[in-house]
Amino acid sequence: MTKNAFILNFFKLYNILWRLSLPFLKKNKRLKFEFRKRITCFHLSKADIWIQAASAGEAYLAVAILKKLKPETKTTVLVTTTTSQGFDILKPLLNRQDISKLIALKIEWFPFDMPANIKEAVNTINPGIMVLLETEIWPALLYYLKENQTRIFIINARLSQKSFSLYQKTKFLWKQLAPDIILATSDQDAKRYRKIFKKTMVKTMPNIKFESIGADSPDTDTLNQIKQILPQTLPLTILASIRKQEEKDILHILKNILKLFPDQIVAIFPRHMHRISAWEKHLFSHGFTFTLRSRIHSSLTTPGIILWDKFGELKTTYGFGSVVFVGGSLKPLGGQNFIEPAIEGAVTITGPYYDDFAWAANDIFNKGIVIKKDNWKAIAETILKTLENPASKSDRKRAAQKYLKSNQGGTQQACDEILKAFDGFI
Numbered sequence: 001m002t003k004n005a006f007i008l009n010f011f012k013l014y015n016i017l018w019r020l021s022l023p024f025l026k027k028n029k030r031l032k033f034e035f036r037k038r039i040t041c042f043h044l045s046k047a048d049i050w051i052q053a054a055s056a057g058e059a060y061l062a063v064a065i066l067k068k069l070k071p072e073t074k075t076t077v078l079v080t081t082t083t084s085q086g087f088d089i090l091k092p093l094l095n096r097q098d099i100s101k102l103i104a105l106k107i108e109w110f111p112f113d114m115p116a117n118i119k120e121a122v123n124t125i126n127p128g129i130m131v132l133l134e135t136e137i138w139p140a141l142l143y144y145l146k147e148n149q150t151r152i153f154i155i156n157a158r159l160s161q162k163s164f165s166l167y168q169k170t171k172f173l174w175k176q177l178a179p180d181i182i183l184a185t186s187d188q189d190a191k192r193y194r195k196i197f198k199k200t201m202v203k204t205m206p207n208i209k210f211e212s213i214g215a216d217s218p219d220t221d222t223l224n225q226i227k228q229i230l231p232q233t234l235p236l237t238i239l240a241s242i243r244k245q246e247e248k249d250i251l252h253i254l255k256n257i258l259k260l261f262p263d264q265i266v267a268i269f270p271r272h273m274h275r276i277s278a279w280e281k282h283l284f285s286h287g288f289t290f291t292l293r294s295r296i297h298s299s300l301t302t303p304g305i306i307l308w309d310k311f312g313e314l315k316t317t318y319g320f321g322s323v324v325f326v327g328g329s330l331k332p333l334g335g336q337n338f339i340e341p342a343i344e345g346a347v348t349i350t351g352p353y354y355d356d357f358a359w360a361a362n363d364i365f366n367k368g369i370v371i372k373k374d375n376w377k378a379i380a381e382t383i384l385k386t387l388e389n390p391a392s393k394s395d396r397k398r399a400a401q402k403y404l405k406s407n408q409g410g411t412q413q414a415c416d417e418i419l420k421a422f423d424g425f426i
Contacts, residue, residue: 011115015114019114031082041117047106048422049078052081052130058086059086059087060209063089064212064411071103079105079106079107080108118140119144122148127145129422131153132155137167151181156205171196184202188358206408206410209359213337223316226313229296234264235265235323236265236267238267238318238346239253239266239269241269241271241336243331246333247278247282249376250376260384264322269314291304292306292307323347323348335355336356345397347371
């Protein structure tokens, strides 16, 4: 790669911005841990393949790839992460017995993208292959990897409309830093990446997340506790992962469905636990009677509202739901995972905004496995229709699981591409 005066001048400014940011980053609760390893490279060493998994979501993807990666020769793999959450996932899930005996695995902290810092990191690691997961695009990292003649992959790649608009405005920079191969999780994502990186080979792949959905069994104690408190004689409507920006619309839905179908249990799951007190005020001010989940210790005998203030029980509760509305989707907030309730057989509804799950959207809507509605009135109508004419839960569960299985295979495709490129280096 030839030296580019524009890029090098840009890096001078970029480096100043990083230096100015360091005092603030050092105080950030997600970044202050092991801060010295983020601004130096003493902890890094040579690796054949370098995988960067920014945080929790990407860490799960890295685990899936490493469990299926089967090199034919001894291969050193470095996995880096930016957050403690990522580290807490990688360390326990990547057991020696779960990965190929030919892989020597190292897990370390990802250095900040300060040009001098990242140049030293690339020179030290000297990887033949770099795997970036989802939307991990750092200018200094890409530049020095290309200078090092490292093959660069973006795997399970996605690009939101917001990020795409930003990259479009700065594509004069990115055209100098194009990765070699991008495996995008939807046609829409692939189209966006092709506009940013015109010379990059862009393909589509099934999202690796399809292979992790429904893979873990519910905790038996949690399952029994929820089963004990929910009456079997009343349908359960779940309003899941509700964000602050859509609370007003959810109150309209709540008022509507309870007025026209009072004989039901409605469970409200705020996306963030700190919104519980706000929800208590909302419900009181609108004249609703409700019970906090933490205060229920025996089976409910009458219809009503449960305000779910216990973290980590949503996925288990989906198994008891008759109908589920998945939030984060009535406003442009990216949406939430609407596949999880669908594979439990619940009639599942999402709003019009689901950018973070575009990889699963069109086909799942066309097959009727998940229902998309554009506003709170249409969502309320669909909930009521479902309650009045209950669908076969076993049939819906079977259809959703068949869909899920048909969309798996992304991990193997990613591994095949990585090993094909790696064979060219050995």
